[in-house]
Amino acid sequence: MSILLQVQGVTKRFGGLQALTQVTFDLPAGQILGLIGPNGAGKTTLFNVINGVYSPEEGRILFREQDITGKKPYELAKMGMARTHQIVRPLNELTVHENVMVGACFGRENQPLGRAADIAAEILQFVGLTVKPDQLAGSLNVAQKKRLEMARALAAHPYLLLLDEVLAGLNPSEISNMVETILKIREQGITIIMIEHVMKAVMNVSDRVIVLDYGQQIAEGTPAEISKDEKVIEAYLGDPRLAERLLQEN
Amino acid sequence: MALLEIKDLVSGYGEVQILWGASLELAEGQLTCLVGGNGVGKTTLLRSLMGLLRPWQGSVTFQGKDVTHLPAYTKAEMGLVMVPEGRQLFTEMSVYENLEMGASNKRARPKLKHNLERVYEMFPRLKERQAQKAGTLSGGEQQMLAVGRGIMADPVVLMIDELSLGLAPVLVLQLFESLKQLRELGITILLVEQNVQMALAVSDYGYVLAEGKVELQGPARHLIKDQHVREAYLGL
Numbered sequence: 001m002s003i004l005l006q007v008q009g010v011t012k013r014f015g016g017l018q019a020l021t022q023v024t025f026d027l028p029a030g031q032i033l034g035l036i037g038p039n040g041a042g043k044t045t046l047f048n049v050i051n052g053v054y055s056p057e058e059g060r061i062l063f064r065e066q067d068i069t070g071k072k073p074y075e076l077a078k079m080g081m082a083r084t085h086q087i088v089r090p091l092n093e094l095t096v097h098e099n100v101m102v103g104a105c106f107g108r109e110n111q112p113l114g115r116a117a118d119i120a121a122e123i124l125q126f127v128g129l130t131v132k133p134d135q136l137a138g139s140l141n142v143a144q145k146k147r148l149e150m151a152r153a154l155a156a157h158p159y160l161l162l163l164d165e166v167l168a169g170l171n172p173s174e175i176s177n178m179v180e181t182i183l184k185i186r187e188q189g190i191t192i193i194m195i196e197h198v199m200k201a202v203m204n205v206s207d208r209v210i211v212l213d214y215g216q217q218i219a220e221g222t223p224a225e226i227s228k229d230e231k232v233i234e235a236y237l238g239d240p241r242l243a244e245r246l247l248q249e250n
Numbered sequence: 251m252a253l254l255e256i257k258d259l260v261s262g263y264g265e266v267q268i269l270w271g272a273s274l275e276l277a278e279g280q281l282t283c284l285v286g287g288n289g290v291g292k293t294t295l296l297r298s299l300m301g302l303l304r305p306w307q308g309s310v311t312f313q314g315k316d317v318t319h320l321p322a323y324t325k326a327e328m329g330l331v332m333v334p335e336g337r338q339l340f341t342e343m344s345v346y347e348n349l350e351m352g353a354s355n356k357r358a359r360p361k362l363k364h365n366l367e368r369v370y371e372m373f374p375r376l377k378e379r380q381a382q383k384a385g386t387l388s389g390g391e392q393q394m395l396a397v398g399r400g401i402m403a404d405p406v407v408l409m410i411d412e413l414s415l416g417l418a419p420v421l422v423l424q425l426f427e428s429l430k431q432l433r434e435l436g437i438t439i440l441l442v443e444q445n446v447q448m449a450l451a452v453s454d455y456g457y458v459l460a461e462g463k464v465e466l467q468g469p470a471r472h473l474i475k476d477q478h479v480r481e482a483y484l485g486l
Contacts, residue, residue, distance in 0.1 A: 168289060199484055242423060
């Protein structure tokens with residue numbers, strides 16, 4: 001199996017704050033990697049480092065065997081890396097269809113407008129976002145905006161798709177629809193890293209899971225391994241030894 | 251009858267629904283905790299029950315009265331007091347002035363001196379630093395001040411959003427110890443916490459919130475040993 005992405009000893013600081021410490025992993029092509037951890041663990045920062053929003057102070061990142069450390073997000077988009085944002089940011093004044101065309105035009109294939117329009121129609125159908133052709137993106141509801149965000153990323157025909165909390169704010173039936181879409185994306189051979197707090201979903205769809213806590217990679221493994229890991233349980237539930245002291249003093 | 255009863259609360263922000271019918275009850279004089287992972291709706295529940303956020307559906311009953319749609323300041327006058335996440339202190343004001351601000355409601359004003367003594371007894375550090383600007387306190391002291399300001403409001407029910415967030419273990423232990431003292435004073439407490447182990451260790455009763463609903467509840471002593479709590483968190 002070929003390795004699509006290698007993150008090697010990545011460290012990111014913001015002033016005195018160590019946001020990421022020596023994060024290291026290999027991501028095989030075609031897999032879904034879940035990225036979890038408590039609030040403020042550094043998950044979105046890791047996305048920002050992978051897709052070039054920040055460059056790391058230490059370490060390097062290889063994408064399809066090329067060193068991409070320090071490359072800009074638009075360069076990485078052309079190389080086949082696409083992402084969605086936690087806070088969806090559609091171009092509100094453009095139609096839904098035009099929003100997706102933007103992805104096709106500035107993605108890996110740099111499509112001309114005519115072809116981009118075809119791709120947009122195809123992708124919108126794929127993600128199950130059926131709206132009137134002239135509907136403005138700003139008029140969509142939250143679940144639809146999440147799908148649009150995903151469609152725009154997919155229209156770039158990426159090798160790697162970074163999904164930042166695409167399930168947040170969705171109701172249970174919307175969540176299961178979105179999970180199906182994520183699995184369909186993997187079937188197409190696209191590799192995925194997903195940041196997610198909806199644990200049931202991320203544990204179900206991920207091949208492997210990485211857990212960050214205070215910028216440290218505290219565990220990596222299959223969902224079954226992760227759910228039994230004492231360090232993970234402590235990061236999520238708190239330190240049982242301290243709780244024991246509190247109980248004894250009662 | 252429960253002192254505070256929250257029934258089938260539905261709420262959210264804009265068009266994003268966060269709570270999907272959450273129900274919980276606080277027994278008088280008890281310490282109840284509400285735990286759950288990131289983004290499950292714990293703070294939304296507090297804000298909705300306080301009236302800082304308008305509930306879409308459901309009811310809040312306090313001392314037998316329907317208070318669902320009363321504004322937050324009226325609820326505070328009645329004794330429903332919240333210690334917000336992130337402390338939200340008046341950083342440019344002194345420790346004492348922050349405490350004074352807590353006693354601004356009508357019920358609390360005449361008891362200012364009495365409550366101030368209680369706060370200083372519970373957190374002697376605040377007394378030592380009463381003239382110091384709140385913004386210059388350490389994280390742990392700021393959290394003490396936030397709780398202290400809540401006590402100054404003379405609460406019947408004190409709701410604390412994230413007591414331990416970002417604090418060192420020794421301070422976490424100290425703050426949780428102070429919750430027991432508050433309970434001894436007869437204050438009913440609702441504690442919202444990420445640190446499940448600590449919350450359950452100090453509480454009488456616990457609720458686990460998952461995806462906007464109560465997934466588990468029971469006496470805290472039972473929940474702390476319950477495998478289902480881990481499962482609710484780790485999504486199995």
